[in-house]
Amino acid sequence: MSIEQLGSKADHLSEELIQRVKRLSSSLISDGMGCTVSMDYTIKPVAPANKIVVGTALTVSVGPGDNVCLHKAVPLGEKGYILVVDGKGDTKNALLGELIATAAKKAGYEGIIVDGLARDQGALRRLDFPVYCKGFIPNGPLKGESGQINTAILCGGVSVRPGDLIVGDDDGVVVIPRENAEEIIRKAEMKAEYEEKRRQEIQNGQMLPAWLREGSKRESTT
Numbered sequence: 001m002s003i004e005q006l007g008s009k010a011d012h013l014s015e016e017l018i019q020r021v022k023r024l025s026s027s028l029i030s031d032g033m034g035c036t037v038s039m040d041y042t043i044k045p046v047a048p049a050n051k052i053v054v055g056t057a058l059t060v061s062v063g064p065g066d067n068v069c070l071h072k073a074v075p076l077g078e079k080g081y082i083l084v085v086d087g088k089g090d091t092k093n094a095l096l097g098e099l100i101a102t103a104a105k106k107a108g109y110e111g112i113i114v115d116g117l118a119r120d121q122g123a124l125r126r127l128d129f130p131v132y133c134k135g136f137i138p139n140g141p142l143k144g145e146s147g148q149i150n151t152a153i154l155c156g157g158v159s160v161r162p163g164d165l166i167v168g169d170d171d172g173v174v175v176i177p178r179e180n181a182e183e184i185i186r187k188a189e190m191k192a193e194y195e196e197k198r199r200q201e202i203q204n205g206q207m208l209p210a211w212l213r214e215g216s217k218r219e220s221t222t
């Protein structure tokens with residue numbers, strides 16, 4: 001069996017940036033990046049909770065249905081990290097269930113994102129630990145030959161590198177590349193300010209946004 005841990009655990013971005021992201025949403029972050037960086041829409045929270053989950057990516061790549069490497073990554077967990085699993089979108093076997101999610105919670109992870117399936121849905125809903133996946137199947141995981149921890153992966157069609165910031169809420173999951181985080185967060189905050197202004201305008205009976213009233217072209221989604 002060859003499981004490689006190629007990269008060491010990445011540092012967190014500054015606490016100040018992370019706190020700013022916690023006041024936003026996945027949709028605002030996506031707007032801050034030109035509406036391009038959402039993981040596949042089928043990756044959704046097991047238990048929608050109307051709250052935002054933010055953490056530094058600790059990545060795992062596994063073969064379809066094979067969760068040996070995932071087991072090995074769980075004890076590396078610490079507060080502030082999110083386990084992001086490239087499961088190749090496999091739909092034949094669950095990569096995790098109640099036991100792995102409970103261990104990941106105990107290890108300190110903020111949550112788990114899986115490009116694949118889970119099982120033990122009822123227990124996961126009761127766990128009070130954010131798990132995002134594509135759905136459920138009773139078939140358990142395979143015990144395979146290989147995997148990688150903390151390397152660049154694709155998850156839900158989006159590139160994730162160790163240390164990128166992961167943001168999940170009930171809409172889905174987005175990835176903030178760490179080198180552009182400051183600029184993306186600033187743009188997302190500007191969108192939040194715009195939306196607050198629009199909320200007040202709508203309350204005052206102004207249904208059309210200014211850019212449409214004035215006939216100008218707007219590039220972002222508003």
Ligand SMILES: O=C([O-])CC(=O)C(=O)O
Binds near residue numbers: 119140
């Ligand atoms: O048995 C497994 O490896 C997956 C599972 O159901 C659990 O983590 O509870």
Ligand SMILES: [Mg+2]
Binds near residue numbers: 097098
């Ligand atoms: Mg189980």
